[in-house]
Amino acid sequence: MLSRLSPRLFSSSPRLLSSSIRTLVNVTYPSPSVAVLELDRPPVNSLSLEMATSITSHIKQIESDPQIRSLILTSSNPKIFSAGLDITEMSRPSKTRLSTFWRSIQSLFLTLYSTRLSTISCITGHSPAGGCLLSMSCDYRVMSRNPKLGIGLNETRLGIAAPFWLKDLFVKTVGYREAELGLSRGKLYSPEEALKIGLVDEIVEGEVYDVAVERAEEYAKIPEKGIVATKRMCRGELVRDLEGKIEEDVGWFTDFILEEGTQKGIEGYLKSLSKK
Amino acid sequence: MLSRLSPRLFSSSPRLLSSSIRTLVNVTYPSPSVAVLELDRPPVNSLSLEMATSITSHIKQIESDPQIRSLILTSSNPKIFSAGLDITEMSRPSKTRLSTFWRSIQSLFLTLYSTRLSTISCITGHSPAGGCLLSMSCDYRVMSRNPKLGIGLNETRLGIAAPFWLKDLFVKTVGYREAELGLSRGKLYSPEEALKIGLVDEIVEGEVYDVAVERAEEYAKIPEKGIVATKRMCRGELVRDLEGKIEEDVGWFTDFILEEGTQKGIEGYLKSLSKK
Amino acid sequence: MLSRLSPRLFSSSPRLLSSSIRTLVNVTYPSPSVAVLELDRPPVNSLSLEMATSITSHIKQIESDPQIRSLILTSSNPKIFSAGLDITEMSRPSKTRLSTFWRSIQSLFLTLYSTRLSTISCITGHSPAGGCLLSMSCDYRVMSRNPKLGIGLNETRLGIAAPFWLKDLFVKTVGYREAELGLSRGKLYSPEEALKIGLVDEIVEGEVYDVAVERAEEYAKIPEKGIVATKRMCRGELVRDLEGKIEEDVGWFTDFILEEGTQKGIEGYLKSLSKK
Numbered sequence: 001m002l003s004r005l006s007p008r009l010f011s012s013s014p015r016l017l018s019s020s021i022r023t024l025v026n027v028t029y030p031s032p033s034v035a036v037l038e039l040d041r042p043p044v045n046s047l048s049l050e051m052a053t054s055i056t057s058h059i060k061q062i063e064s065d066p067q068i069r070s071l072i073l074t075s076s077n078p079k080i081f082s083a084g085l086d087i088t089e090m091s092r093p094s095k096t097r098l099s100t101f102w103r104s105i106q107s108l109f110l111t112l113y114s115t116r117l118s119t120i121s122c123i124t125g126h127s128p129a130g131g132c133l134l135s136m137s138c139d140y141r142v143m144s145r146n147p148k149l150g151i152g153l154n155e156t157r158l159g160i161a162a163p164f165w166l167k168d169l170f171v172k173t174v175g176y177r178e179a180e181l182g183l184s185r186g187k188l189y190s191p192e193e194a195l196k197i198g199l200v201d202e203i204v205e206g207e208v209y210d211v212a213v214e215r216a217e218e219y220a221k222i223p224e225k226g227i228v229a230t231k232r233m234c235r236g237e238l239v240r241d242l243e244g245k246i247e248e249d250v251g252w253f254t255d256f257i258l259e260e261g262t263q264k265g266i267e268g269y270l271k272s273l274s275k276k
Numbered sequence: 277m278l279s280r281l282s283p284r285l286f287s288s289s290p291r292l293l294s295s296s297i298r299t300l301v302n303v304t305y306p307s308p309s310v311a312v313l314e315l316d317r318p319p320v321n322s323l324s325l326e327m328a329t330s331i332t333s334h335i336k337q338i339e340s341d342p343q344i345r346s347l348i349l350t351s352s353n354p355k356i357f358s359a360g361l362d363i364t365e366m367s368r369p370s371k372t373r374l375s376t377f378w379r380s381i382q383s384l385f386l387t388l389y390s391t392r393l394s395t396i397s398c399i400t401g402h403s404p405a406g407g408c409l410l411s412m413s414c415d416y417r418v419m420s421r422n423p424k425l426g427i428g429l430n431e432t433r434l435g436i437a438a439p440f441w442l443k444d445l446f447v448k449t450v451g452y453r454e455a456e457l458g459l460s461r462g463k464l465y466s467p468e469e470a471l472k473i474g475l476v477d478e479i480v481e482g483e484v485y486d487v488a489v490e491r492a493e494e495y496a497k498i499p500e501k502g503i504v505a506t507k508r509m510c511r512g513e514l515v516r517d518l519e520g521k522i523e524e525d526v527g528w529f530t531d532f533i534l535e536e537g538t539q540k541g542i543e544g545y546l547k548s549l550s551k552k
Numbered sequence: 553m554l555s556r557l558s559p560r561l562f563s564s565s566p567r568l569l570s571s572s573i574r575t576l577v578n579v580t581y582p583s584p585s586v587a588v589l590e591l592d593r594p595p596v597n598s599l600s601l602e603m604a605t606s607i608t609s610h611i612k613q614i615e616s617d618p619q620i621r622s623l624i625l626t627s628s629n630p631k632i633f634s635a636g637l638d639i640t641e642m643s644r645p646s647k648t649r650l651s652t653f654w655r656s657i658q659s660l661f662l663t664l665y666s667t668r669l670s671t672i673s674c675i676t677g678h679s680p681a682g683g684c685l686l687s688m689s690c691d692y693r694v695m696s697r698n699p700k701l702g703i704g705l706n707e708t709r710l711g712i713a714a715p716f717w718l719k720d721l722f723v724k725t726v727g728y729r730e731a732e733l734g735l736s737r738g739k740l741y742s743p744e745e746a747l748k749i750g751l752v753d754e755i756v757e758g759e760v761y762d763v764a765v766e767r768a769e770e771y772a773k774i775p776e777k778g779i780v781a782t783k784r785m786c787r788g789e790l791v792r793d794l795e796g797k798i799e800e801d802v803g804w805f806t807d808f809i810l811e812e813g814t815q816k817g818i819e820g821y822l823k824s825l826s827k828k
Contacts, residue, residue, distance in 0.1 A: 502708035
């Protein structure tokens with residue numbers, strides 16, 4: 001059926017869930033229909049296997065409560081939304097761990113992107129690569145006006161490439177041409193630039209969080225039946241594309257990362273970080 | 277053949293055509309190559325089965341005259357282009373009538389969207405939902421600058437959703453991201469906003485109709501062979517998508533509308549109208 | 553494999569290469585990682601079979617040198633980048649020559665669009681139709697700010713239509729709606745207009761060439777592995793679309809051009825040129 005997401009999406013059970021990993025995120029409820037999921041993996045909310053799995057399972061828990069209509073995604077670190085994939089997962093990994101890691105990223109994306117909840121990302125800090133992926137998977141993006149911040153897909157700067165579905169998500173968000181340009185050059189956009197190309201929907205001088213809650217409540221007032229059917233119709237194509245290529249995409253990612261050239265690039269990048 | 281529309285499109289015979297329904301629209305000819313089709317179903321040009329069928333059959337009649345190159349679509353009511361689908365068609369209907377109604381809407385879209393004529397919508401009044409569909413199916417949109425007017429797809433506000441092909445048409449017109457945003461929130465855009473996102477091509481302070489005629493004559497001067505081949509190439513994909521899913525789309529629409537939740541929403545909406 | 557271009561693309565051998573045709577372009581090297589390919593077929597760099605074949609074979613030669621990372625495409629005529637297809641190839645041609653000609657245009661597009669090199673078009677002069685195709689096939693476009701210049705796809709003005717893949721390339725560059733509008737009306741955009749819709753990336757008051765070299769060097773500094781994988785991912789879809797329809801597209805083009813109506817239109821156009 002064209003306009004329906006696969007039911008598997010909403011029924012798959014979270015893996016690796018344990019009490020220890022629950023501490024990587026905090027969930028609060030500013031109003032009866034709105035939940036807030038705060039990323040809380042110091043120092044930079046990087047997405048390890050455990051972090052990705054924890055976010056996914058918490059989203060599923062929140063969406064199982066029929067009272068909740070909107071979800072705000074934010075960070076406990078006001079300076080960094082998320083630095084993206086945990087690069088230590090990609091440095092000389094075993095193929096098994098790397099595959100499991102990538103599946104957890106795919107699953108996080110599919111869960112966040114296709115949840116029945118209206119999702120608002122509240123971006124007060126840097127949001128490169130995987131941080132930008134999380135933001136773009138939401139329905140609405142509010143960002144601090146702070147001109148020092150950057151958001152975008154800078155994978156090429158590390159000598160790697162975004163997967164096809166992240167490229168497609170970027171194309172859907174900013175249009176093909178800007179996506180090609182931004183991906184090739186690994187560009188991080190300032191909040192003003194991001195607003196101009198539609199990478200974020202609103203930039204805020206003062207309290208970003210307050211605006212995010214306001215938007216979340218606006219979404220929660222729209223009749224659920226129509227907005228959920230609309231979201232499924234809009235997002236179904238990309239969800240089905242990735243669901244049909246899960247293994248192909250795992251193969252692409254692991255092959256790419258395990259190549260010696262990529263490993264050398266990652267090594268160089270880690271060394272440059274440790275010198276800072 | 278990739279670049280050709282199915283010939284069925286141009287050969288299917290109009291149904292339910294009778295002299296009585298011809299009065300729902302008026303056709304005039306401001307110049308030898310331009311026809312004007314004026315929607316004339318008071319009070320708000322809502323699209324009933326009979327209205328949709330009448331518009332379709334008149335477009336086919338006009339396009340059968342080889343002298344006519346351009347078609348202007350306008351309204352006899354200066355305050356409302358069209359209020360969209362006639363909601364009484366969707367309130368506790370028989371499944372048979374509802375299916376026939378939806379087929380008439382599909383057929384109207386396919387006929388208007390893929391006609392060999394260059395089509396200009398002349399929008400002096402409100403143009404929500406089905407009114408926006410009619411406008412977007414044209415090749416060019418001229419709208420009054422009047423800031424009180426609204427154009428957009430506000431289906432979610434009624435608890436319903438646009439069909440996939442209307443979503444696709446909206447995506448093609450304003451880009452994916454703006455379409456997702458506008459559809460989810462059921463947003464009606466002011467003429468200024470509509471111009472900014474490309475939902476209309478031109479906004480006019482004075483006589484919208486005069487500008488529409490001017491544009492119609494400009495289109496009529498472009499050599500027919502190239503412009504028709506170009507239109508077929510651009511619009512063929514969406515036409516084929518819907519033609520391949522006519523029955524699936526009828527099933528989706530009738531199932532969605534006949535669900536008790538949707539019916540309750542429509543009832544509430546009709547009550548709120550009758551109180552005005 | 554989704555993210556890989558067919559290897560055929562990079563291994564097919566150039567046809568008709570001889571010393572005489574090499575003079576249609578000039579190749580220079582402003583820096584160790586940058587090559588410049590200057591179109592040099594007076595008076596207007598129109599794309600004949602020999603010209604297209606020569607450009608293709610020179611791109612392949614340049615990309616076979618692993619030191620070269622970026623390629624600038626420019627013109628020996630400061631007033632005209634390229635006037636597009638050589639219209640004499642389309643005037644009363646034999647079907648065999650016309651087919652071979654069209655294959656050379658397809659091959660030029662596929663080679664330029666999918667080269668591992670980062671490509672910058674340096675546009676100081678007019679760039680209609682096939683000139684716009686060459687520009688859009690590059691990764692980045694720098695144009696002179698000169699308001700008298702025009703760039704766009706004006707095929708309908710000649711009574712012909714762009715092929716599906718050129719339409720798709722235009723859609724990817726400026727978005728569907730602007731592409732449909734520009735194709736239908738055969739619009740040539742001024743540099744300011746082209747910048748606004750994203751048809752060029754930068755307009756320059758002074759030395760366009762110096763800016764092109766600067767951009768070429770910036771691209772050459774991005775790690776090759778990631779940027780090439782990204783380019784393949786972004787451009788693979790359109791490449792595969794055309795590769796799967798080479799013969800269908802040759803059939804469409806030759807049928808369209810050889811129709812009597814098209815020939816009469818081309819005759820009229822050539823007469824109007826000779827009167828100038």
